[in-house]
Amino acid sequence: MALATRxxxxxxxxxxxxVKGVRFQGLEDAGDPVELAARYAEAGxxxxxxxxxxxxxxxxxxxxxxxxxxxxxxxxxxxxxxxxRSVDDVDRLLQSGADKIGVNSAAIARPDxxxxxAGRFGAQVCVLSLDVLHDPRSPSGWSVTTHGGRTxxxxxxxxxxxxxxxxxxxELLLNSIDADGTKAGYDLRLIEAVRxxxxxxxxxxxxxxxxxxxxxxxxxxxxxxxxxxVFHRGLLTIGQVKAALADAGVTVRRxxxx
Amino acid sequence: xxxxPRVTVFDYGSGNVxxxxxALEAAGADVRLTADRAAVMEADGLxxxxxxxxxxxxxxxxxxxxxxxIGRRLAGGRPVLGVCVGLQVLFxxxxxxxxxxxxxxxxxxxxxxxxxxxxxxxxWDLVRAPxxxxxxxxxxDERFYFVHSYGVREWTMEPHARLAAPMVTWxxxxxxxxxxxxxxxxxxxxxxPEKSGAAGLRLLTNWLETL
Numbered sequence: 001m002a003l004a005t006r007x008x009x010x011x012x013x014x015x016x017x018x019v020k021g022v023r024f025q026g027l028e029d030a031g032d033p034v035e036l037a038a039r040y041a042e043a044g045x046x047x048x049x050x051x052x053x054x055x056x057x058x059x060x061x062x063x064x065x066x067x068x069x070x071x072x073x074x075x076x077x078x079x080x081x082x083x084x085r086s087v088d089d090v091d092r093l094l095q096s097g098a099d100k101i102g103v104n105s106a107a108i109a110r111p112d113x114x115x116x117x118a119g120r121f122g123a124q125v126c127v128l129s130l131d132v133l134h135d136p137r138s139p140s141g142w143s144v145t146t147h148g149g150r151t152x153x154x155x156x157x158x159x160x161x162x163x164x165x166x167x168x169x170x171e172l173l174l175n176s177i178d179a180d181g182t183k184a185g186y187d188l189r190l191i192e193a194v195r196x197x198x199x200x201x202x203x204x205x206x207x208x209x210x211x212x213x214x215x216x217x218x219x220x221x222x223x224x225x226x227x228x229x230v231f232h233r234g235l236l237t238i239g240q241v242k243a244a245l246a247d248a249g250v251t252v253r254r255x256x257x258x
Numbered sequence: 259x260x261x262x263p264r265v266t267v268f269d270y271g272s273g274n275v276x277x278x279x280x281a282l283e284a285a286g287a288d289v290r291l292t293a294d295r296a297a298v299m300e301a302d303g304l305x306x307x308x309x310x311x312x313x314x315x316x317x318x319x320x321x322x323x324x325x326x327x328i329g330r331r332l333a334g335g336r337p338v339l340g341v342c343v344g345l346q347v348l349f350x351x352x353x354x355x356x357x358x359x360x361x362x363x364x365x366x367x368x369x370x371x372x373x374x375x376x377x378x379x380x381x382w383d384l385v386r387a388p389x390x391x392x393x394x395x396x397x398x399d400e401r402f403y404f405v406h407s408y409g410v411r412e413w414t415m416e417p418h419a420r421l422a423a424p425m426v427t428w429x430x431x432x433x434x435x436x437x438x439x440x441x442x443x444x445x446x447x448x449x450x451p452e453k454s455g456a457a458g459l460r461l462l463t464n465w466l467e468t469l
Contacts, residue, residue, distance in 0.1 A: 003379070003381040003431070004381060004382040004383070004401055006381050006382065041455065046381070046382055068276065071274075071276050071277050071280060072276075072280045073280070073284075075277070075280075075281050075284070075452060075453060075455055075458060075459060076403070076453060076454075076455050077403060077405075077450075077453050094273045095273075095274070095276070097274060097276040097277055097280075098274070099274060099277070099405075099453065120310075121309070122310040122311060123378065123407070124309070124378045124380065124405045124406070124407070125309075170378055170380075171378075171380060199375060199376055199377060200376065200377065200378070201376055201378065201381070223376065223380070223381065224381070253382040253401045255400065255455065255456055255457065
């Protein structure tokens with residue numbers, strides 16, 4: 001018995017809609033995150049991630065409604081990240097039906113937020129979202145960024161990872177800003193470097209472009225692989241990714257009932 | 259079983275009970291989310307969720323007289339299903355971060371930290387269910403969603419001459435741990451059936467059929 005490597009589609013949502021165009025089995029830009037999450041779950045997604053890219057505070061209520069409606073019909077774990085600043089934000093999302101919460105900028109600004117979330121809800125709720133950029137000035141060669149990779153912090157990525165795990169981060173969502181959008185594959189060296197210092201589950205993100213990219217990320221140490229555009233644009237299906245992983249000897253979940 | 263069995267999801271302040279309510283509804287139950295004593299006692303089935311630390315789940319339950327109400331239900335043969343930390347608190351004690359907390363003691367044993375290179379044990383895993391299991395009837399070789407760092411690593415109950423032995427389903431992460439127990443009206447799972455897709459809904463339906 002061994003854990004299956006999770007395959008996770010990530011949806012950017014704002015004001016109750018999926019922001020980037022999504023094409024699902026011939027349907028162009030369905031737009032409704034609830035409907036899309038349900039389709040991905042049906043297609044075998046092991047988990048769903050919503051990244052809230054809402055710019056305004058007012059729209060947060062819409063996000064809670066989206067999460068609530070998703071949790072009503074999608075019976076796989078749901079992670080929500082983006083704009084989480086306080087324990088109260090986390091509480092509201094969990095009450096609405098989220099299982100795990102991603103934190104990034106607010107935790108970098110105030111690391112104790114991680115300890116507060118883990119202390120109140122358990123480490124398993126607190127996903128540390130790492131947007132990592134190659135940075136020769138950093139001791140490890142990588143530093144963390146905020147605001148979707150636009151703002152450099154100068155904080156060493158490996159050092160920050162170790163600190164955050166010590167504070168109670170229960171999982172890492174490791175996104176390579178360098179690889180993101182390139183479709184040239186995950187940043188394997190980054191995954192290896194973070195794996196080496198981490199005893200918590202690691203989700204690899206950024207760079208997936210073809211079926212051949214997933215198994216190497218797992219070999220480098222990822223417990224889960226996340227992708228967005230390859231799924232949304234219909235370039236790859238969850239089933240194809242799982243089949244490619246299985247062919248490479250990686251354990252995946254396949255419901256035998258279908 | 260008549261019409262839709264009435265299930266109360268014990269609302270004592272545990273996080274994310276929303277999914278449990280919706281999954282039980284999808285599995286065919288008429289669900290109430292409450293800590294109201296009459297609703298807890300009178301439901302056909304009581305669902306006890308639990309996330310976070312053992313100690314905080316126990317104190318949350320105690321604040322609503324949970325251990326007493328659960329004990330009274332079981333004495334009357336009325337079904338109870340504990341999930342995740344809701345399974346753990348049914349054992350004698352939990353040890354988290356050096357702190358020992360007394361559990362409900364329905365089963366002997368200690369909840370302790372798992373010994374594995376990566377924790378939490380987070381994701382979809384297989385279990386070994388006994389052939390005669392009713393919870394897992396018709397669900398073989400399916401994976402369930404786990405998220406926990408602690409578990410019961412040893413089953414220490416002595417066989418009893420006249421009582422039927424509880425049925426134990428095992429999981430493994432760095433070593434074996436108790437993934438589910440079926441013991442007359444009392445059942446529990448370490449994994450989250452409400453987050454385990456079609457297999458999880460099937461398991462909940464199986465439980466509802468025992469009510």
